[in-house]
Amino acid sequence: MQAGNVLPADLMKINENEDAALSNDFRDKLHDFAIIYTAYKQQIDDQYFDSHEVLNLLSDYLGQQDLSSDHFYIADFSKLTAQECRLVETLIQRGASVTVSLILDQPYRTELPEQPSLFYQSAKLFLRLYQFAAQNKIAYLPPVYANRPRVKDDLLRLETYWIQSSGLGKITADRQVDPGTIQIYQADNQYSELDQVATIIRRLVASGRYRYSDFLVLTRHLDAYAAILDPVFTTQQVPYFKDIEKSMVDHPLVDLLSALFDIKDPSRARNYRYDDVMRFLKTELFVPRDADGQPMAIADYRQAVSVTENLVLRNGFEGKRWTQDEDWQYVWIADQDDSPALTDRDRALTHQVNVIRHLIKDALPPFYNRFYKAKTNAQAAAILYRFLVDNGVVSRLEELRNAAVNQQDLTRSDEIEQVWRTFCSLLDETVRILGDKPFIPQDFWDLLHAGFEGANYSQIPSTLDQVQVSExxxxxxxNRKVTIMIGSNDETMPERIVNESLFGDDDVAQLQDSLADDQYLNDPADARWPLSRI
Known part of the structure; x- marks a missing residue:
């Protein structure tokens, strides 16, 4: 709504207009949404700027500046939101010239192409900007066409075929191509497919005519290859950079925090359950330290956790067994038992188990006693932060970051820094917005977890000579010499676009008819379908 320049007052006005062609169900939905939207704007307007608000402020600012000697060039867009379009219109009014590069087959000055059309989105943008210039009596420069092909004739034939196949007319494109230019491979499964790709890349690089940076590997949905991409390319010794947003929600720090909130809940009868405690320990961020503050060797820690897990599973330990004063025994010998005494191995295993048990017993109960007595969110945030610092979690993150730097794994080291900065930022925002509100543990964690779910790592390639893997x-x-498409099947080409937003395609169509010219929402799925074919 914000990107479309639609404000809560606009929705209220539309909903109150009895002449608006809106269904009863949509009116009810629009009424409730407008109330939530109004409350949201009231909460953030005086404290925060989001990307949508910044665009409006930039448009207002540039509208007051002298841009008469400035020339603007815009490329690589097929559509603009209403806010983005307003910014471009401001540049058109104030600037010396604005040049926009669009992928089109012809100028669309009076009407849009018949759907389905591959060029519908770009044509819609062209028509809007052209009409805006005409209405404001701004000179329109004649169109410039890209007449010099960037690719070989075979790729042009393939392009022509896709353009014709996206419409309803007859396909007349030449389907004969040179096998050396366009090749098709078939694989039985995704692993075999990636293995073929890695082999081809290795062979071409070994020929001396290509570098790894000359290759671009594309697929519709990269998450389908998430589990096998690294092992296949690493085994084949193919350096690669995965150019896709990666969520922070799977980082060990987030898992540790999640387990920390799950281990003990005062409203729950069963606490310190097996799954929660083991998930907490296996993050390897909460490690025992000696009197000098040195962490336990990670191999020894893993062995101790493994032994403890076996004992917990064997005996069903949970709840108060983790916090009892008496140490656990890995091997129990009754007083009347005449069997041999404990061996040195048994004593060593018992020691390992109790190192882990004391790690939980000595740190968590005091934390929970303070944490769940917090009155406000600000107090809870301070207690949680101090717990992580005092128990070596922050130090452990620093050690992992430094180890990654030493191994020249800059991506992993940067991820550690980013997830910690995000955590601190989420705590700061929680305190700033809800700091004086009553502390409700589940709401507090839900807010933090939602922040991590919406946060992605900012990624940069660690080296220049890498294969680019993207969507x-x-x-x-x-500038790539070789492009390889993987996962190309009838499930993804064309893409099946499903509108999963609050407002369906029918709702958007009803609302769009009642909006002003400078307000518009995303096109329905059927208008975006032709573009998804390529």
């Missing part, structure tokens, strides 16, 4: 929906550079 076909992301804009790419045009």
């Amino acid at each position: 076909s929906g992301i804009v790419q550079m045009n």
Whole structure:
């Protein structure tokens, strides 16, 4: 709604207009949404700027500046939101010239192409900007066409075929191509497919005519290859960079925090359950330290956790067994038992078990006693932060970051820094917005977890000579010599677009008819379908 320049007052006005062609169900939905939208704007307007608000402020600012000697160039867009379009219109009004590069087959000055059309989105943007210039009596420069092909004739034939196949007309494109230019491979499964790709890349690089940076590997949905991409390319010794947003929600720090909130809940009868405690320990961020503050060797820690897990599973230990004063025994010998005494191995295993048990017993109960007595969110945030610092979690993250730097794994080291900065930022925002509100543990964690779910790592390639692995929906550079499409089947080409937003395609169509010219929402799925074919 914000990107479309639609404000809560606009929705209220539309909903109150009895002449608006809205269904009863949609009116009810729009009424409730407008109330939530109004409350949201009231909460953030005086404290925060989001990307949508910044665009409006930039448009207002540039509208007051002298840009008469400035020339602007805009490329790689097929559509603009209403806010983005307003910014471009401001540049058109104030600037010396604005040049926009669009992928089109012809100028669309009076009407849009008949759907389905591959060029519908770009044509819609062209028509809007052209009409805006005409209405404001701004000179329109004649169109400039890209007449010099960037690719070989075979790829042009493939392009022509896709353009014709996206419409309803007859396909007349030449389907004969040179096998040396366009090749098709078939694989039985995704692992075999990636293995073929890695082999081809290795062979071409070994020929001396290519570098790894000359290759671009694309697929519609990269998450389908998430589990096998690294092992296949690492085994084949193919350096690669995965150019896709990666969520922070799976980082060990987030898992540790999640387990910390799950281990003990005062409203729950069963606490210190097996799954929760083991998930907490296996993050390897909460490690025992000696009197000098040195962490336990990670191999010894893993062995101790493994032995403890076996004992817990064997005996069903949970709840108060973790916090009892009496040490656990890995091997129990009754007083009347005449069998041999404990061996040195048994004593060593018992020691390992109790190192882990004391790690839990000595640290968690005091934390929970303070944490669940917090009155406000600000107090809870301070207690949680101090717990992580005092128990070596922050130091452990620093050690892992430094180890990654020493191994020249800059991506992993940067991820550690980013997830910690995000955690601190989430705590700061929680305190700033809800610091004086009553502390409700589940709401507190839900807020933090939602922040991690919405946060992604900012990634940069660690070296220049790497294979780029990305999704076909992301804009790419045009300097690659070889492009390899994987996962190309009838499930993804064309893409099946499903609108999963609050407002369905019918709702958007009803609302769009009642909006002003400078307000518009995303096109329905059927208008975006032709573009998804390529």
